[in-house]
Amino acid sequence: MKRISCKEEVCIGCHLCEIACVTEHSRSKDVVKAYKEESPRPTPRNMVEEEGALSFSVACRHCDEPSCVEACIAGAMVKDYETGVVKHQPEKCVGCWSCVMACPRGAVKIDPSKTRVIKCDLCPDREVPACVAACPNRALICEEK
Amino acid sequence: MQYVIVGNGVAAIGAIEGIRRRDRENPITVISAEPYLAYGRPLIANFLRGALSKDLLLLREESFYEKNNVKLLLGRKAVRLDEDKRELSLENGDSVPFDKLLVATGGKPFVPPIVGLGDNYHTFTTLKDARGLEEMSRTVKVALVIGGGLIGLKAAESLHDRGLRIHVVELADRILSASFDEVAGRIIYNRLNQVGIGLHLKNTVEEVISGREWIIGARLKSGEMVECQGVVVAIGVVPDLELLKDSGITCNRGVVVDDFLETNIEGVYSAGDVAETKDMLLGEKRVTPIWPNAYSQGLLAGQNMAGAQKSYEGSIAMNSIAFYGIPTISMGITNPPADGPYRIRSVVNEERSVYRKLVFQDEYLKGAVLVGKIERAGLLTGFIKKHIAVREYEDALMKDELTLTDFPKNVRQEILYSD
Numbered sequence: 001m002k003r004i005s006c007k008e009e010v011c012i013g014c015h016l017c018e019i020a021c022v023t024e025h026s027r028s029k030d031v032v033k034a035y036k037e038e039s040p041r042p043t044p045r046n047m048v049e050e051e052g053a054l055s056f057s058v059a060c061r062h063c064d065e066p067s068c069v070e071a072c073i074a075g076a077m078v079k080d081y082e083t084g085v086v087k088h089q090p091e092k093c094v095g096c097w098s099c100v101m102a103c104p105r106g107a108v109k110i111d112p113s114k115t116r117v118i119k120c121d122l123c124p125d126r127e128v129p130a131c132v133a134a135c136p137n138r139a140l141i142c143e144e145k
Numbered sequence: 146m147q148y149v150i151v152g153n154g155v156a157a158i159g160a161i162e163g164i165r166r167r168d169r170e171n172p173i174t175v176i177s178a179e180p181y182l183a184y185g186r187p188l189i190a191n192f193l194r195g196a197l198s199k200d201l202l203l204l205r206e207e208s209f210y211e212k213n214n215v216k217l218l219l220g221r222k223a224v225r226l227d228e229d230k231r232e233l234s235l236e237n238g239d240s241v242p243f244d245k246l247l248v249a250t251g252g253k254p255f256v257p258p259i260v261g262l263g264d265n266y267h268t269f270t271t272l273k274d275a276r277g278l279e280e281m282s283r284t285v286k287v288a289l290v291i292g293g294g295l296i297g298l299k300a301a302e303s304l305h306d307r308g309l310r311i312h313v314v315e316l317a318d319r320i321l322s323a324s325f326d327e328v329a330g331r332i333i334y335n336r337l338n339q340v341g342i343g344l345h346l347k348n349t350v351e352e353v354i355s356g357r358e359w360i361i362g363a364r365l366k367s368g369e370m371v372e373c374q375g376v377v378v379a380i381g382v383v384p385d386l387e388l389l390k391d392s393g394i395t396c397n398r399g400v401v402v403d404d405f406l407e408t409n410i411e412g413v414y415s416a417g418d419v420a421e422t423k424d425m426l427l428g429e430k431r432v433t434p435i436w437p438n439a440y441s442q443g444l445l446a447g448q449n450m451a452g453a454q455k456s457y458e459g460s461i462a463m464n465s466i467a468f469y470g471i472p473t474i475s476m477g478i479t480n481p482p483a484d485g486p487y488r489i490r491s492v493v494n495e496e497r498s499v500y501r502k503l504v505f506q507d508e509y510l511k512g513a514v515l516v517g518k519i520e521r522a523g524l525l526t527g528f529i530k531k532h533i534a535v536r537e538y539e540d541a542l543m544k545d546e547l548t549l550t551d552f553p554k555n556v557r558q559e560i561l562y563s564d
Contacts, residue, residue, distance in 0.1 A: 005562055008554070051550035058549070058561065065444065067523070070159075071437040071465075073187040075204035081166065092201055094191055097519055101465040101474045102437055104527025105561055106547065110520060 001064075001084035002122055003145045004129060006056045011048075011139035013055030018044035020134030024123055043112055045120045046131055057131065057140060060107045060120035062086045068099035068108055068119075076116075085124075090116050146171040147242055148450060149233065151223045151388060152249035153177035154186060155436060156417030156443035158204055160247050163447020165213050173215045174241060176233065180220035181272055182207065187436065187466075189275035193303035202272065226392040228410045233388075245412045245450040248389065248400055249443060252382030252418040252434050259291075261353035265360060266376045269300040278377065282307040285375040289313075289363050291350055293320035295466060297379030298333070301342055302468060304377075312343040312371050314350055314363075324464050325473070326480045328491070329514050332498050333468050340469055345369070350376075382434055384419040397421055399432040404456045406446040414450055416442035425459030425530070426477050426511055433462050461529060465519070471498050472519045477512030477529050478504050487511065490543055503542055508534040510542065521547040527560050 019031065021044040026034030035041060046059035066086045068077045076092035077099055079085075093116035099108045100117060111118045123129040132142040148164055150157045153175050161173060184202040191197040210217055218241070225234040232242045254268035267281060268274050281288070282304055290301045293315030301311045313320070319330035320337075334344060345365060352364045353376060362372045384399040394408050395401045400415035402422065407414050416422075417439035421430045438460035445455050463476040481487035481504055491502035499517035503510060503525070510528045524547050528535055533556060535542060541551030549557045 008557075049548050049550050051548070054550055056549075056557075061562070064564065065441070067437065067526070070440040070444070071463075073185045073436055074201075075185055078205070079162075081162070094185075094188065094197070096187070096465055096467070097472055097474065097522075098437070098465045099523075100519060101463055101476065101522045102526060103523035104530060106521035106524040106527070106549070108523065 001062060001145060002129070002142050003061055004059050004120070004122075004132060004140060004142050006058070007139045007141065008054065008056040010137045011055045011057060012137060013048055013050040014136065015048050016134045016136060017046055017057045017131035017140055018048060020130040021045050021120075024126070024130035040112070043109070043118050045109070045118055047109065058105070058107055059131065060086060060103075061105060062120075062122060067102035067104060071098035071102035073098055085122050086119075087121065088117065088119055090118070093117060147244045148173040148247075149241060149243035149245070150175045150247045150249055151177075151233065152247075152251055152417070152419075153179060153181075153183050153217075153219070154249060154251050154417060154439065155183070155204065156249040156251070156439040156446075157247070158183050159440040159443025159445075160249065160416065160447035160450070161209075161213050161215055163444040163449075164451045165447075167448055167451035167453060170214075173213065174218060174243075175210070175215055176218045176221055176223045176235070176241065178220070178222040179271060179273070182210070182217075182219075184272060186270070187299075189269065189272055190299040190303045192272070193275045193278055193300075194306045223388050226388055226394065228393050228413065231412075246414065247443070247446055247450060248394070248408070248413065248415040248419060249417045249439075250385040250388055250419045251439075253385040254378060255381050255383045256378045257380060259350055259353060261355060262376065262378075265353070265355065266378050269296055269377055269379055270382060278304065279307075281375045282309055285309060285373075287312070287371075287373040288375040288377060289350070289371055289373040290377045290379055292379035292381070293317070293344065293346070294323055294379065294381065295321065295464065296382075297377070298337070298468060299466070300377050300379055301337070305340065305342055310341070310343070312345060312373060313337075314345045314348050314365060314371075316347070316349055318347050320344065320346070324462070324475045324479065326502065326514055328493055328495070328500055328502070329473060329475070329516050332495055332500060332516050333471065333473065335495070336469050336471055336498065343371075345371075382418065384432055386419065401430075405449050405454065406442060406457055407449065412450075414446040416446040423457060423459035425461050428459075433460055435460065435462050435464070437463065461526070463526065465522075471517060474515045474519045474522045475513070476522075476526055477510075479512045479514050481512070490539060492543065499545075501543060501545065503539070505535070505539070508536040510535050518545040520545075524549070524560065531559065531563075533559065
């Protein structure tokens with residue numbers, strides 16, 4: 001199971017992980033088009049938290065016994081027990097925020113549309129998730145755990 | 146090895162996934178009185194509002210059962226459990242043998258005797274109920290909902306959205322008294338009032354009055370007459386123990402289970418709204434009809450049915466529900482007695498419908514009520530479940546925009562990365 005974590009000692013809060021996430025989940029997969037032309041612009045599925053010199057990036061850990069899956073009333077959040085990925089199916093999401101209530105890492109975000117949630121999907125089309133590949137300091141690491 | 150699950154709600158889904166984590170081979174049979182594939186029960190409110198098609202109600206894709214080698218007996222009611230022969234009898238006379246059994250029959254609506262009510266009422270816990278209310282809403286102009294809890298208010302909201310005038314009668318002095326405190330209840334009360342739903346607190350229905358063919362109104366304890374043509378009873382749910390009536394399975398209010406969710410009969414387990422399970426914060430066993438807990442109990446019971454020895458750590462009551470656009474979350478101990486060991490911190494802006502209340506005991510967070518702003522509420526769940534001392538960070542927890550930067554690295558690492 002791939003898991004992303006962040007070394008806060010070397011994270012400089014550049015937000016490139018968020019930009020890479022937006023680009024990867026855009027229709028064009030082109031950073032300029034994703035930001036300038038696509039509407040609505042994809043929302044980053046991760047989030048950089050910062051305060052002074054401290055910063056780190058937070059994303060879903062795809063837990064073994066995911067609280068978000070337990071809580072989902074719509075069958076939108078499911079754990080694939082073969083790949084380990086906790087998958088969110090936006091078309092099934094009703095925006096009840098049960099997963100927001102349940103995720104102990106605070107890693108499920110409310111989409112700006114306020115009708116559904118959004119979270120890390122581990123970049124199904126990529127070997128290494130886009131955020132990890134984009135991190136200039138290797139603060140973000142992806143490990144098999 | 147024959148696994149059998151009675152009930153096809155979220156606890157059953159959890160149990161199937163739990164069994165299949167350890168045993169990919171042996172067949173599972175699911176027996177359910179309801180004729181549907183497992184659906185998101187709380188979604189019946191969205192369905193009734195007209196906001197959701199039937200296929201979107203499904204909790205898992207249609208192929209889920211086949212993929213997991215599950216035989217479905219839908220629309221079949223298990224009526225008798227013989228623990229000596231280890232078999233279930235169905236209403237149609239069939240019998241189903243089992244080696245390991247999960248009783249996950251859930252709850253059923255509690256309907257008190259009310260003068261004049263007869264069987265001329267609706268409840269609101271199943272898809273069939275929602276369809277019945279959809280039908281009712283085509284002919285009825287005013288409906289009376291008895292009970293101002295989550296189910297009653299969701300029925301009220303959905304029917305109101307379908308164009309009915311609604312009255313809600315609640316015995317307590319506030320709505321949502323089981324999960325909320327007075328302030329949160331008042332914020333939602335005001336919102337419902339604003340959209341035109343009539344709320345009658347500290348009141349009950351004394352008599353339902355019918356004309357020649359149908360209901361024409363109800364007389365309340367206050368003496369008030371409410372004109373209505375339909376009645377929804379939503380006072381609460383009780384464990385559905387009918388199947389166990391003549392069995393040797395020990396029941397109190399719900400099915401009694403041990404730490405492994407096994408009943409007094411070996412190989413017979415119970416999970417979800419029918420079971421009495423440990424409450425993590427109160428330390429006692431009780432029936433907590435809470436969605437996430439039903440799933441996690443099913444998941445654990447399923448693994449134990451397939452040979453694991455996992456102990457249930459206990460649940461925390463929690464609800465996330467929105468009323469006319471106001472999101473609310475409650476978790477853990479939300480309304481502690483004033484003379485108890487709890488401390489409360491709260492901030493409220495009733496005009497903006499924003500409220501945040503945290504309940505502490507010693508150094509620990511024990512509960513929360515959030516109205517209006519609920520982003521990252523799960524972090525609070527994490528602090529409660531992981532029993533992290535938070536005394537130094539109470540100010541940080543009170544911020545609407547919860548951020549982990551306010552915590553020391555070790556706490557942050559535990560929240561973000563520990564299992």
